[in-house]
Amino acid sequence: MATFHPFPRLPFEIRTIIWQMTVEPRQVEFRIKTPDWAFRTLYATSTTPIPAVMQACHESRNLGLYQRGLAVGDEPRYIWVNYDIDLISIGKTGFHKLDHYRRIVRRLKFQAENSSDFFHSVSPEWKEFTNLSEMHVVCEDGVLAWQDAWEYLTWPCPRDNIRFIDPKSGDVVDGYTLDKRMDEILAPSDEDEE
Incomplete structure:
Protein backbone atom coordinates (compact mmCIF):
# COMPACT_ATOMS: atom_id res chain seq x y z
CA MET A 1 0.00 0.00 0.00
CA ALA A 2 1.35 3.43 -0.90
CA THR A 3 1.94 6.01 1.82
CA PHE A 4 0.21 9.36 1.54
CA HIS A 5 2.94 11.58 2.99
CA PRO A 6 0.91 14.85 3.10
CA PHE A 7 -1.74 13.22 5.37
CA PRO A 8 -0.48 14.96 8.55
CA ARG A 9 -0.82 18.34 6.81
CA LEU A 10 -4.52 17.82 6.09
CA PRO A 11 -6.91 19.72 8.39
CA PHE A 12 -7.81 17.79 11.53
CA GLU A 13 -11.48 17.57 10.49
CA ILE A 14 -10.59 15.85 7.20
CA ARG A 15 -8.17 13.46 8.92
CA THR A 16 -10.95 12.61 11.40
CA ILE A 17 -13.37 11.81 8.57
CA ILE A 18 -10.76 9.59 6.94
CA TRP A 19 -10.10 7.74 10.22
CA GLN A 20 -13.87 7.28 10.72
CA MET A 21 -14.14 5.76 7.25
CA THR A 22 -11.70 3.01 8.27
CA VAL A 23 -14.16 1.62 10.83
CA GLU A 24 -16.01 -1.45 9.55
CA ASN A 82 -17.22 -0.70 18.69
CA TYR A 83 -20.52 -1.61 20.32
CA ASP A 84 -22.56 0.20 17.66
CA ILE A 85 -21.42 -1.97 14.74
CA ASP A 86 -19.41 -4.98 15.96
CA LEU A 87 -21.12 -8.37 16.21
CA ILE A 88 -20.12 -9.89 19.57
CA SER A 89 -19.83 -13.65 19.03
CA ILE A 90 -19.92 -15.54 22.34
CA GLY A 91 -20.12 -19.09 20.95
CA LYS A 92 -21.28 -21.38 23.77
CA THR A 93 -20.18 -18.93 26.47
CA GLY A 94 -23.02 -18.20 28.88
CA PHE A 95 -24.91 -14.93 28.54
CA HIS A 96 -24.22 -14.22 32.22
CA LYS A 97 -20.52 -13.73 31.36
CA LEU A 98 -21.52 -10.49 29.59
CA ASP A 99 -23.02 -9.26 32.85
CA HIS A 100 -21.68 -5.68 32.85
CA TYR A 101 -22.06 -5.28 29.09
CA ARG A 102 -25.64 -6.46 28.58
CA ARG A 103 -27.00 -2.95 28.22
CA ILE A 104 -24.47 -1.79 25.63
CA VAL A 105 -24.12 -4.79 23.31
CA ARG A 106 -26.17 -4.11 20.17
CA ARG A 107 -25.32 -7.10 17.96
CA LEU A 108 -24.95 -10.60 19.47
CA LYS A 109 -24.17 -14.05 18.08
CA PHE A 110 -24.32 -17.27 20.10
CA GLN A 111 -24.35 -21.03 19.58
CA ALA A 112 -26.89 -23.28 21.28
CA GLU A 113 -29.22 -26.22 21.02
CA ASN A 114 -32.94 -25.47 21.28
CA SER A 115 -33.62 -27.46 24.43
CA SER A 116 -35.96 -27.01 27.37
CA ASP A 117 -32.92 -25.93 29.40
CA PHE A 118 -32.27 -23.12 26.94
CA PHE A 119 -35.94 -22.16 26.87
CA HIS A 120 -36.32 -21.99 30.67
CA SER A 121 -32.92 -20.83 31.90
CA VAL A 122 -31.23 -18.81 29.18
CA SER A 123 -33.97 -16.90 27.42
CA PRO A 124 -35.06 -15.10 30.65
CA GLU A 125 -31.54 -13.59 30.82
CA TRP A 126 -32.27 -11.76 27.56
CA LYS A 127 -34.45 -9.11 29.20
CA GLU A 128 -31.30 -7.30 30.37
CA PHE A 129 -30.01 -6.89 26.79
CA THR A 130 -32.00 -3.67 26.49
CA ASN A 131 -30.15 -2.19 23.49
CA LEU A 132 -29.86 -5.33 21.39
CA SER A 133 -30.76 -4.60 17.77
CA GLU A 134 -29.62 -7.82 16.07
CA MET A 135 -29.16 -11.47 17.04
CA HIS A 136 -27.56 -14.41 15.22
CA VAL A 137 -28.20 -17.96 16.45
CA VAL A 138 -25.85 -20.77 15.41
CA CYS A 139 -28.30 -23.68 15.62
CA GLU A 140 -26.45 -26.79 16.84
CA ASP A 141 -29.49 -28.93 16.12
CA GLY A 142 -30.28 -27.40 12.72
CA VAL A 143 -32.31 -24.33 11.85
CA LEU A 144 -35.67 -26.13 11.68
CA ALA A 145 -35.32 -27.11 15.34
CA TRP A 146 -35.55 -23.40 16.17
CA GLN A 147 -38.87 -22.72 14.46
CA ASP A 148 -40.84 -23.05 17.72
CA ALA A 149 -38.34 -20.83 19.55
CA TRP A 150 -38.77 -18.24 16.80
CA GLU A 151 -42.50 -18.42 17.28
CA TYR A 152 -42.85 -18.59 21.07
CA LEU A 153 -39.84 -16.90 22.68
CA THR A 154 -39.80 -13.22 23.54
CA TRP A 155 -36.73 -12.11 21.62
CA PRO A 156 -34.68 -9.16 22.95
CA CYS A 157 -34.40 -7.46 19.56
CA PRO A 158 -36.70 -6.78 16.60
CA ARG A 159 -37.79 -10.09 15.06
CA ASP A 160 -36.78 -8.83 11.61
CA ASN A 161 -33.16 -8.77 12.82
CA ILE A 162 -32.89 -12.37 14.01
CA ARG A 163 -30.86 -14.80 11.89
CA PHE A 164 -30.58 -18.55 12.27
CA ILE A 165 -27.37 -20.20 11.04
CA ASP A 166 -26.91 -23.88 10.20
CA PRO A 167 -23.34 -24.73 11.31
CA LYS A 168 -23.02 -27.61 8.83
CA SER A 169 -24.23 -25.94 5.64
CA GLY A 170 -23.58 -22.31 6.57
CA ASP A 171 -27.16 -21.55 5.52
CA VAL A 172 -28.46 -18.31 7.08
CA VAL A 173 -32.22 -17.71 7.31
CA ASP A 174 -34.56 -15.34 9.04
CA GLY A 175 -37.56 -16.48 11.06
CA TYR A 176 -40.04 -15.84 8.26
CA THR A 177 -38.09 -18.15 5.95
CA LEU A 178 -38.04 -20.67 8.79
CA ASP A 179 -41.85 -20.49 8.96
CA LYS A 180 -42.13 -21.04 5.20
CA ARG A 181 -39.82 -24.05 5.31
CA MET A 182 -41.81 -25.59 8.15
CA ASP A 183 -45.09 -24.97 6.29
CA GLU A 184 -43.64 -26.73 3.22
CA ILE A 185 -42.66 -29.73 5.34
CA LEU A 186 -46.04 -29.93 7.06
CA ALA A 187 -48.13 -29.24 3.95
CA PRO A 188 -49.85 -32.33 2.58
CA SER A 189 -48.27 -33.57 -0.62
CA ASP A 190 -50.25 -34.39 -3.78
CA GLU A 191 -49.79 -38.10 -2.99
CA ASP A 192 -51.42 -37.64 0.45
CA GLU A 193 -54.52 -36.09 -1.10
CA GLU A 194 -55.17 -39.05 -3.43
Missing part, protein backbone atom coordinates in the same frame (compact mmCIF):
# COMPACT_ATOMS: atom_id res chain seq x y z
CA PRO A 25 -18.33 -3.94 11.27
CA ARG A 26 -16.41 -6.93 12.61
CA GLN A 27 -17.29 -10.19 14.25
CA VAL A 28 -15.55 -10.02 17.63
CA GLU A 29 -14.97 -13.46 19.13
CA PHE A 30 -15.47 -13.49 22.92
CA ARG A 31 -14.39 -16.50 24.96
CA ILE A 32 -13.66 -17.08 28.62
CA LYS A 33 -10.45 -18.44 30.13
CA THR A 34 -11.00 -20.44 33.29
CA PRO A 35 -8.56 -22.39 35.45
CA ASP A 36 -8.79 -26.15 35.01
CA TRP A 37 -9.68 -26.73 38.62
CA ALA A 38 -12.34 -24.05 39.22
CA PHE A 39 -15.55 -22.58 37.88
CA ARG A 40 -14.41 -18.99 38.20
CA THR A 41 -13.53 -16.74 35.28
CA LEU A 42 -9.94 -15.58 34.86
CA TYR A 43 -10.35 -13.30 31.84
CA ALA A 44 -11.87 -12.89 28.40
CA THR A 45 -9.95 -13.74 25.25
CA SER A 46 -10.50 -12.98 21.59
CA THR A 47 -8.96 -14.23 18.37
CA THR A 48 -10.23 -11.12 16.58
CA PRO A 49 -7.31 -8.90 15.56
CA ILE A 50 -7.00 -5.43 17.05
CA PRO A 51 -8.38 -2.92 14.52
CA ALA A 52 -5.56 -1.49 12.42
CA VAL A 53 -6.72 2.06 13.13
CA MET A 54 -5.94 1.47 16.82
CA GLN A 55 -2.34 0.70 15.93
CA ALA A 56 -1.79 3.49 13.40
CA CYS A 57 -1.05 6.49 15.62
CA HIS A 58 -2.08 8.40 18.76
CA GLU A 59 -4.49 10.59 16.82
CA SER A 60 -6.49 7.64 15.46
CA ARG A 61 -6.56 5.94 18.88
CA ASN A 62 -7.75 9.10 20.63
CA LEU A 63 -10.79 9.55 18.36
CA GLY A 64 -12.79 6.96 20.33
CA LEU A 65 -13.65 4.84 17.31
CA TYR A 66 -13.32 1.75 19.51
CA GLN A 67 -13.62 1.28 23.25
CA ARG A 68 -11.83 -0.97 25.68
CA GLY A 69 -14.49 -3.46 26.63
CA LEU A 70 -15.56 -6.97 27.49
CA ALA A 71 -13.10 -7.04 30.40
CA VAL A 72 -14.38 -9.71 32.79
CA GLY A 73 -13.03 -12.04 35.45
CA ASP A 74 -10.42 -12.03 38.18
CA GLU A 75 -7.66 -10.86 35.83
CA PRO A 76 -9.61 -8.64 33.38
CA ARG A 77 -8.14 -7.97 29.96
CA TYR A 78 -9.92 -5.70 27.53
CA ILE A 79 -10.91 -6.29 23.92
CA TRP A 80 -11.23 -3.36 21.49
CA VAL A 81 -14.91 -3.06 20.53
Whole structure:
Protein backbone atom coordinates (compact mmCIF):
# COMPACT_ATOMS: atom_id res chain seq x y z
CA MET A 1 0.00 0.00 0.00
CA ALA A 2 1.35 3.43 -0.90
CA THR A 3 1.94 6.01 1.82
CA PHE A 4 0.21 9.36 1.54
CA HIS A 5 2.94 11.58 2.99
CA PRO A 6 0.91 14.85 3.10
CA PHE A 7 -1.74 13.22 5.37
CA PRO A 8 -0.48 14.96 8.55
CA ARG A 9 -0.82 18.34 6.81
CA LEU A 10 -4.52 17.82 6.09
CA PRO A 11 -6.91 19.72 8.39
CA PHE A 12 -7.81 17.79 11.53
CA GLU A 13 -11.48 17.57 10.49
CA ILE A 14 -10.59 15.85 7.20
CA ARG A 15 -8.17 13.46 8.92
CA THR A 16 -10.95 12.61 11.40
CA ILE A 17 -13.37 11.81 8.57
CA ILE A 18 -10.76 9.59 6.94
CA TRP A 19 -10.10 7.74 10.22
CA GLN A 20 -13.87 7.28 10.72
CA MET A 21 -14.14 5.76 7.25
CA THR A 22 -11.70 3.01 8.27
CA VAL A 23 -14.16 1.62 10.83
CA GLU A 24 -16.01 -1.45 9.55
CA PRO A 25 -18.33 -3.94 11.27
CA ARG A 26 -16.41 -6.93 12.61
CA GLN A 27 -17.29 -10.19 14.25
CA VAL A 28 -15.55 -10.02 17.63
CA GLU A 29 -14.97 -13.46 19.13
CA PHE A 30 -15.47 -13.49 22.92
CA ARG A 31 -14.39 -16.50 24.96
CA ILE A 32 -13.66 -17.08 28.62
CA LYS A 33 -10.45 -18.44 30.13
CA THR A 34 -11.00 -20.44 33.29
CA PRO A 35 -8.56 -22.39 35.45
CA ASP A 36 -8.79 -26.15 35.01
CA TRP A 37 -9.68 -26.73 38.62
CA ALA A 38 -12.34 -24.05 39.22
CA PHE A 39 -15.55 -22.58 37.88
CA ARG A 40 -14.41 -18.99 38.20
CA THR A 41 -13.53 -16.74 35.28
CA LEU A 42 -9.94 -15.58 34.86
CA TYR A 43 -10.35 -13.30 31.84
CA ALA A 44 -11.87 -12.89 28.40
CA THR A 45 -9.95 -13.74 25.25
CA SER A 46 -10.50 -12.98 21.59
CA THR A 47 -8.96 -14.23 18.37
CA THR A 48 -10.23 -11.12 16.58
CA PRO A 49 -7.31 -8.90 15.56
CA ILE A 50 -7.00 -5.43 17.05
CA PRO A 51 -8.38 -2.92 14.52
CA ALA A 52 -5.56 -1.49 12.42
CA VAL A 53 -6.72 2.06 13.13
CA MET A 54 -5.94 1.47 16.82
CA GLN A 55 -2.34 0.70 15.93
CA ALA A 56 -1.79 3.49 13.40
CA CYS A 57 -1.05 6.49 15.62
CA HIS A 58 -2.08 8.40 18.76
CA GLU A 59 -4.49 10.59 16.82
CA SER A 60 -6.49 7.64 15.46
CA ARG A 61 -6.56 5.94 18.88
CA ASN A 62 -7.75 9.10 20.63
CA LEU A 63 -10.79 9.55 18.36
CA GLY A 64 -12.79 6.96 20.33
CA LEU A 65 -13.65 4.84 17.31
CA TYR A 66 -13.32 1.75 19.51
CA GLN A 67 -13.62 1.28 23.25
CA ARG A 68 -11.83 -0.97 25.68
CA GLY A 69 -14.49 -3.46 26.63
CA LEU A 70 -15.56 -6.97 27.49
CA ALA A 71 -13.10 -7.04 30.40
CA VAL A 72 -14.38 -9.71 32.79
CA GLY A 73 -13.03 -12.04 35.45
CA ASP A 74 -10.42 -12.03 38.18
CA GLU A 75 -7.66 -10.86 35.83
CA PRO A 76 -9.61 -8.64 33.38
CA ARG A 77 -8.14 -7.97 29.96
CA TYR A 78 -9.92 -5.70 27.53
CA ILE A 79 -10.91 -6.29 23.92
CA TRP A 80 -11.23 -3.36 21.49
CA VAL A 81 -14.91 -3.06 20.53
CA ASN A 82 -17.22 -0.70 18.69
CA TYR A 83 -20.52 -1.61 20.32
CA ASP A 84 -22.56 0.20 17.66
CA ILE A 85 -21.42 -1.97 14.74
CA ASP A 86 -19.41 -4.98 15.96
CA LEU A 87 -21.12 -8.37 16.21
CA ILE A 88 -20.12 -9.89 19.57
CA SER A 89 -19.83 -13.65 19.03
CA ILE A 90 -19.92 -15.54 22.34
CA GLY A 91 -20.12 -19.09 20.95
CA LYS A 92 -21.28 -21.38 23.77
CA THR A 93 -20.18 -18.93 26.47
CA GLY A 94 -23.02 -18.20 28.88
CA PHE A 95 -24.91 -14.93 28.54
CA HIS A 96 -24.22 -14.22 32.22
CA LYS A 97 -20.52 -13.73 31.36
CA LEU A 98 -21.52 -10.49 29.59
CA ASP A 99 -23.02 -9.26 32.85
CA HIS A 100 -21.68 -5.68 32.85
CA TYR A 101 -22.06 -5.28 29.09
CA ARG A 102 -25.64 -6.46 28.58
CA ARG A 103 -27.00 -2.95 28.22
CA ILE A 104 -24.47 -1.79 25.63
CA VAL A 105 -24.12 -4.79 23.31
CA ARG A 106 -26.17 -4.11 20.17
CA ARG A 107 -25.32 -7.10 17.96
CA LEU A 108 -24.95 -10.60 19.47
CA LYS A 109 -24.17 -14.05 18.08
CA PHE A 110 -24.32 -17.27 20.10
CA GLN A 111 -24.35 -21.03 19.58
CA ALA A 112 -26.89 -23.28 21.28
CA GLU A 113 -29.22 -26.22 21.02
CA ASN A 114 -32.94 -25.47 21.28
CA SER A 115 -33.62 -27.46 24.43
CA SER A 116 -35.96 -27.01 27.37
CA ASP A 117 -32.92 -25.93 29.40
CA PHE A 118 -32.27 -23.12 26.94
CA PHE A 119 -35.94 -22.16 26.87
CA HIS A 120 -36.32 -21.99 30.67
CA SER A 121 -32.92 -20.83 31.90
CA VAL A 122 -31.23 -18.81 29.18
CA SER A 123 -33.97 -16.90 27.42
CA PRO A 124 -35.06 -15.10 30.65
CA GLU A 125 -31.54 -13.59 30.82
CA TRP A 126 -32.27 -11.76 27.56
CA LYS A 127 -34.45 -9.11 29.20
CA GLU A 128 -31.30 -7.30 30.37
CA PHE A 129 -30.01 -6.89 26.79
CA THR A 130 -32.00 -3.67 26.49
CA ASN A 131 -30.15 -2.19 23.49
CA LEU A 132 -29.86 -5.33 21.39
CA SER A 133 -30.76 -4.60 17.77
CA GLU A 134 -29.62 -7.82 16.07
CA MET A 135 -29.16 -11.47 17.04
CA HIS A 136 -27.56 -14.41 15.22
CA VAL A 137 -28.20 -17.96 16.45
CA VAL A 138 -25.85 -20.77 15.41
CA CYS A 139 -28.30 -23.68 15.62
CA GLU A 140 -26.45 -26.79 16.84
CA ASP A 141 -29.49 -28.93 16.12
CA GLY A 142 -30.28 -27.40 12.72
CA VAL A 143 -32.31 -24.33 11.85
CA LEU A 144 -35.67 -26.13 11.68
CA ALA A 145 -35.32 -27.11 15.34
CA TRP A 146 -35.55 -23.40 16.17
CA GLN A 147 -38.87 -22.72 14.46
CA ASP A 148 -40.84 -23.05 17.72
CA ALA A 149 -38.34 -20.83 19.55
CA TRP A 150 -38.77 -18.24 16.80
CA GLU A 151 -42.50 -18.42 17.28
CA TYR A 152 -42.85 -18.59 21.07
CA LEU A 153 -39.84 -16.90 22.68
CA THR A 154 -39.80 -13.22 23.54
CA TRP A 155 -36.73 -12.11 21.62
CA PRO A 156 -34.68 -9.16 22.95
CA CYS A 157 -34.40 -7.46 19.56
CA PRO A 158 -36.70 -6.78 16.60
CA ARG A 159 -37.79 -10.09 15.06
CA ASP A 160 -36.78 -8.83 11.61
CA ASN A 161 -33.16 -8.77 12.82
CA ILE A 162 -32.89 -12.37 14.01
CA ARG A 163 -30.86 -14.80 11.89
CA PHE A 164 -30.58 -18.55 12.27
CA ILE A 165 -27.37 -20.20 11.04
CA ASP A 166 -26.91 -23.88 10.20
CA PRO A 167 -23.34 -24.73 11.31
CA LYS A 168 -23.02 -27.61 8.83
CA SER A 169 -24.23 -25.94 5.64
CA GLY A 170 -23.58 -22.31 6.57
CA ASP A 171 -27.16 -21.55 5.52
CA VAL A 172 -28.46 -18.31 7.08
CA VAL A 173 -32.22 -17.71 7.31
CA ASP A 174 -34.56 -15.34 9.04
CA GLY A 175 -37.56 -16.48 11.06
CA TYR A 176 -40.04 -15.84 8.26
CA THR A 177 -38.09 -18.15 5.95
CA LEU A 178 -38.04 -20.67 8.79
CA ASP A 179 -41.85 -20.49 8.96
CA LYS A 180 -42.13 -21.04 5.20
CA ARG A 181 -39.82 -24.05 5.31
CA MET A 182 -41.81 -25.59 8.15
CA ASP A 183 -45.09 -24.97 6.29
CA GLU A 184 -43.64 -26.73 3.22
CA ILE A 185 -42.66 -29.73 5.34
CA LEU A 186 -46.04 -29.93 7.06
CA ALA A 187 -48.13 -29.24 3.95
CA PRO A 188 -49.85 -32.33 2.58
CA SER A 189 -48.27 -33.57 -0.62
CA ASP A 190 -50.25 -34.39 -3.78
CA GLU A 191 -49.79 -38.10 -2.99
CA ASP A 192 -51.42 -37.64 0.45
CA GLU A 193 -54.52 -36.09 -1.10
CA GLU A 194 -55.17 -39.05 -3.43
